[in-house]
Amino acid sequence: MEVKVSRRAHFNAAHRLFRQDWTEQKNDTVFGKCNNPEYHGHNYELIVSVTGEIDKETGFVMDMKVLKELIREKVENALDHKNLNTQVPEFKHLNPTAENIAVVIWNRLRPHIDHNKRLEIVLYETPRNFVTYSG
Amino acid sequence: MEVKVSRRAHFNAAHRLFRQDWTEQKNDTVFGKCNNPEYHGHNYELIVSVTGEIDKETGFVMDMKVLKELIREKVENALDHKNLNTQVPEFKHLNPTAENIAVVIWNRLRPHIDHNKRLEIVLYETPRNFVTYSG
Amino acid sequence: MEVKVSRRAHFNAAHRLFRQDWTEQKNDTVFGKCNNPEYHGHNYELIVSVTGEIDKETGFVMDMKVLKELIREKVENALDHKNLNTQVPEFKHLNPTAENIAVVIWNRLRPHIDHNKRLEIVLYETPRNFVTYSG
Amino acid sequence: MEVKVSRRAHFNAAHRLFRQDWTEQKNDTVFGKCNNPEYHGHNYELIVSVTGEIDKETGFVMDMKVLKELIREKVENALDHKNLNTQVPEFKHLNPTAENIAVVIWNRLRPHIDHNKRLEIVLYETPRNFVTYSG
């Protein structure tokens, strides 16, 4: 009996979409107002899902208290109230689009999830824009 | 690295569920109060998702600004503040159930999405009733 | 100890904003696409609030089961899956704007609420547009 | 044309996570405050989804009125305002974790859904914790 368990979390951060190797004009054309050099920001809403067999003894796929702490330690502490471009190492040479942030979060959590279980990240940049990544 | 990007949109419309080739009684039995000949209506909430590889240069699967405009042009302009039965050509001979509206929206958007990417439509008729179609 | 108790309900309906005594052009200028002669529709979300003293015996300001039934009988049965313009008598000569619908609902419920208690109606026409009326 | 149709429902219940064959200390370690012997409770939000072909005649995968009644009869009547541990037979010897409740609901509904259609249960224990089970 395989079940997907999901935990919602959130963090607030500033970011800017641009490439240093592009001209200002090309950055403006592609990234529009997301390329504001003074940054803008979001309340990111995050859903972390782990899929696996129910443990017969506990009735858990994974203890939500453990998952909650893992998200706090590996994601919230690293990203909350941060400037993604300047204060999060993965984005030193990677554009912090919602897609790339979801991949970064997946990579941060994957080593800490039982290797028999699958991991999925849903990341809301705004209530109207969100992305899903499953590895 | 395949990611699903999703954009939420909405439109308001009137509709009526019925078949012209059925008796009034059969329509009432099957469609109940949704068969009101004077119509009723909904705030339809729409989630359009496109799945594909992240573009290495931009960090985008698809530019959300482009997807937003596509939804506006192909879906919102055609369906918003309309009577689906009488003012939207696809429903001239097709019952505007949530299922069929989702298929119509998918068909309207599919030609404009890169053929290497997958398209999914989630359509909320009410906060409690919704449908998902992926082609 | 005065408390406000609130109950959420909902109904779906078609409507059209226009005045029969105005020209088509003036209706279009003032009401825009809400003046579609074939109607459009909404999922109306309704919050009915009653304010009064807590009954010492029951701990209730008003029994929510009673309020729920009252809303069902006086509001939902009358408006749900209806065309407000053609099937609800109050709108025969009254434009069914959100403001006027809220007043109509307040007038329908007021006689059935204890006269020592206050009544407030919040009506969402869409998740982004809503109105509040307290008599 | 295969479509997934989804219906949201809800019920309120009390529960306690523990195993009678474990020591009090082990129960506390594993289940923490969810092991309160006097129980705690939740507003469970439920999404029941049925996937299958659209019926050409009606435009429905499944009549939502029928699904709504099925959920009411098989799930809400059995679980709403109940103590899951003491008043729902399936949990006599099964820990009422969100995972197990989702499986129990799936098992209650599965015999009543057309065998050519697939069934999925999403169960929110809180707005931040939820599980998905598809059989």
Place this chain on the structure above:
Amino acid sequence: MEVKVSRRAHFNAAHRLFRQDWTEQKNDTVFGKCNNPEYHGHNYELIVSVTGEIDKETGFVMDMKVLKELIREKVENALDHKNLNTQVPEFKHLNPTAENIAVVIWNRLRPHIDHNKRLEIVLYETPRNFVTYSG
């Protein structure tokens, strides 16, 4: 410049509505299934609002970090994952209706809020039922 600042919190609890001095039949008539002797439960959502002048120096009416900790200490620690009837002293002889719970929470917080500021409690028992108390 008077502003109302609001902080949302939540707790889960079991409860039962009944009066020991009433017959079983009267309890059933008045409280219906909320009178289940084995209890049921809710995810209570809480909005605590404090109204006062903006402090010219900080730009705060009240530091949200302080309010958040106050709610945690005085409300969440006392009510979360508890049986309101048997484990919260205020309800030993008081029916734990939403109205009474809101008053209890207001009384717990009031002594810790600056006496020049006003306090308001909104308590959601379910997404459809909620109450407001301002002292």
Place this chain on the structure above:
Amino acid sequence: MEVKVSRRAHFNAAHRLFRQDWTEQKNDTVFGKCNNPEYHGHNYELIVSVTGEIDKETGFVMDMKVLKELIREKVENALDHKNLNTQVPEFKHLNPTAENIAVVIWNRLRPHIDHNKRLEIVLYETPRNFVTYSG
């Protein structure tokens, strides 16, 4: 018949809470991680409400299309995708707390609202923190 009409809008922005005339240590003590010198950000959700008499002819307190455009021009264009501290003139010498942002928005809109009508601003900094200002 006085009614309050409300319109929801939103904007994304970066900000930092601090006072230039305070030591770094005092800023850290009072504003904590909100004092990150590299900024962080939010999806601000805004509810603008106007209270007044229903116009007998139109059935409107205020045309929502006009209010929507006013919010776009005076608030969204000025604040969306901006760094509040460095790119919005009002915050050159004013800490951009939620309280102060709400007052700034109220001041921007007030001159454009009929002087017989009242104006209220609700500003969500996150889904859990929000403020209300009515002048």
